[in-house]
Amino acid sequence: MITCADTLLVFASFSIRSGLLWKAEAYGRLGLTLFPEDDRIREMYAQALLLNQKFSEVSGVLAGAKRPSRNLSYVRARLEMLTDGSEASRSEAVRSFLKGGSA
Numbered sequence: 391m392i393t394c395a396d397t398l399l400v401f402a403s404f405s406i407r408s409g410l411l412w413k414a415e416a417y418g419r420l421g422l423t424l425f426p427e428d429d430r431i432r433e434m435y436a437q438a439l440l441l442n443q444k445f446s447e448v449s450g451v452l453a454g455a456k457r458p459s460r461n462l463s464y465v466r467a468r469l470e471m472l473t474d475g476s477e478a479s480r481s482e483a484v485r486s487f488l489k490g491g492s493a
Contacts (some may be wrong), residue, residue: 395425404454407439414438421474426454433461445473463487 405414409493418435436451445474448469455462467487470480 391446395421395428395431397436397460398424399428399430402431402438406434406438411438411442415442415444419467421453427456429455429462430459433459434481436462436465440468441474445469458486460490463490466467 398417402417402421403416406415415438418431418438421431422435432451432455436448439448439451448465452462452466463486467483470483
């Protein structure tokens with residue numbers, strides 16, 4: 391059964407793949423508002439924000455994740471590489487991603 395959360399997730403994903411980042415961001419924001427427990431939507435929203443270079447907003451979205459995932463670890467690692475994070479935090483984020491997003 392397809393739910394509203396699944397539909398918003400597909401719309402956000404398709405928008406990212408199509409380069410319509412403002413749409414992906416809108417779908418992600420709406421999805422996270424309606425389904426704050428859905429980390430799949432959180433991943434898409436964080437990715438859209440990252441691609442839109444809204445780095446300060448990405449951290450807040452990532453902080454609300456309920457469980458680690460490889461996708462969230464990737465976004466964290468990219469965020470650390472694109473911002474002025476410390477060398478230690480950058481290394482830790484990359485290590486976490488390479489381990490499979492378990493931390």
